[in-house]
Amino acid sequence: MRVLLTACATAGACMALVAAGPLAATAAGSGPQGPVGGAQLTTGPTVVADGATPPAVQASAYVVADISTGSILAAKAPHAKLRPASTLKTLTALVLLPRLNKADRVIGTDQDAGIEGSKVGVYPGLRYSVDLLFQGMFLASGNDAVHALAAHDEGGVPATIQRMNKKAAEIGALDTHVTDPTGLDADGQYSSAYDLALFAKAGLGRPDFAKYAATKYTNFPLAKQGTYQVANQNKLLFNYDGALGVKTGYTTLARNTFIGAARRDGHTLVVTLMNAPHGITEDATQLLNWAFRSYDALTPVGTLVKPVVAAPKTAEGSGPNVSKKAPVAPPRRSRAVLASGVAVQAIALRVPDWAYAAPPVLLLSLFLRRPRALKLRAKAARAAARGRRH
Numbered sequence: 001m002r003v004l005l006t007a008c009a010t011a012g013a014c015m016a017l018v019a020a021g022p023l024a025a026t027a028a029g030s031g032p033q034g035p036v037g038g039a040q041l042t043t044g045p046t047v048v049a050d051g052a053t054p055p056a057v058q059a060s061a062y063v064v065a066d067i068s069t070g071s072i073l074a075a076k077a078p079h080a081k082l083r084p085a086s087t088l089k090t091l092t093a094l095v096l097l098p099r100l101n102k103a104d105r106v107i108g109t110d111q112d113a114g115i116e117g118s119k120v121g122v123y124p125g126l127r128y129s130v131d132l133l134f135q136g137m138f139l140a141s142g143n144d145a146v147h148a149l150a151a152h153d154e155g156g157v158p159a160t161i162q163r164m165n166k167k168a169a170e171i172g173a174l175d176t177h178v179t180d181p182t183g184l185d186a187d188g189q190y191s192s193a194y195d196l197a198l199f200a201k202a203g204l205g206r207p208d209f210a211k212y213a214a215t216k217y218t219n220f221p222l223a224k225q226g227t228y229q230v231a232n233q234n235k236l237l238f239n240y241d242g243a244l245g246v247k248t249g250y251t252t253l254a255r256n257t258f259i260g261a262a263r264r265d266g267h268t269l270v271v272t273l274m275n276a277p278h279g280i281t282e283d284a285t286q287l288l289n290w291a292f293r294s295y296d297a298l299t300p301v302g303t304l305v306k307p308v309v310a311a312p313k314t315a316e317g318s319g320p321n322v323s324k325k326a327p328v329a330p331p332r333r334s335r336a337v338l339a340s341g342v343a344v345q346a347i348a349l350r351v352p353d354w355a356y357a358a359p360p361v362l363l364l365s366l367f368l369r370r371p372r373a374l375k376l377r378a379k380a381a382r383a384a385a386r387g388r389r390h
Helices: 002-019 085-096 130-139 143-152 156-170 193-204 207-214 280-297 335-348 353-389
Strands: 047-049 061-066 071-076 105-107 127-129 217-221 227-231 243-251 255-264 267-276
Touching: 061 193, 061 280, 071 193, 071 280, 085 130, 085 143, 085 156, 085 193, 085 207, 085 243, 085 255, 105 130, 105 143, 127 130, 130 143, 130 207, 130 217, 130 227, 143 156, 193 207, 193 243, 193 255, 193 267, 207 243, 255 280, 267 280
Parallel strands: none
Antiparallel strands: 047 071, 061 071, 061 267, 105 127, 217 227, 243 255, 255 267
């Protein structure tokens, strides 16, 4: 019986190990791999560049990167978690653009008009196309336009916030946490210069995003009749050759934040700045000029990570940017053990649940056969003895 219990316990432990969830590495930036995008991309204030010295700027954090190659050319505190202000609207756009029909009509509400911060002029009862609301969001940084768009989507503002956090994780923006899609100062809301560069890279890969980001002027309806002109707040569009725009931001706590991009000489560069006291356009201009001028002499100091590709449930990815819902790999396991564990899991997940109980049952049957055979032999012996007595 002791042997039976030992065998059953061993079989149960093996089955528990095999049936356990897939193993995965911890997210980059929090595990042994180091900061997302490269070891030199820290939260520290030291400027990192290789090949030429970038100009001094007032922003507490910045990133200069090549969108086409993903190469980071210079950085300062790229992973410092700071308030993003309205540059967060680039992530809002990444979530809402593929979900909303730009021809849809949206009726303005009191909630839209009563929102805090910058507004483009959404008026209760007036009808606006989704396309026009996106223009108001990009050009005037209208929080009222953002609220109207998010409320128009399924699930409203709360669902938009959830989708934004999910989208940030998918594209590797692990420094970002969203609590308000407008970018207003809110408890627990933060991003980084690195993540803003990821948003720009993903956004400029969409023609509609790129079009809105580069639009200089639009006309927005007045409350009663007529329209008024709205100009893009990103001054880079008006005074920098090859500028692609993107997004500006400002709040009292965030101070000036900025995402700007430009294309010259076959290169498309993005610059992101956070927590700048003033002169944000001048700082961006200096960094872009330096990067274009020094491009051939520069060696990348990091990279913009690629979005996470969803993997089948039976073979989840174990790269540096796994979903937050993925289980974390237990400590003190070698790579060989992890690889073999995943292989065994893939087999185990194809085995029906009832099969896990088969080994103990089979072992039990082997142990039960012998007592039955002995009983039959004893019975036959007793019958033979009685026959001899007669």
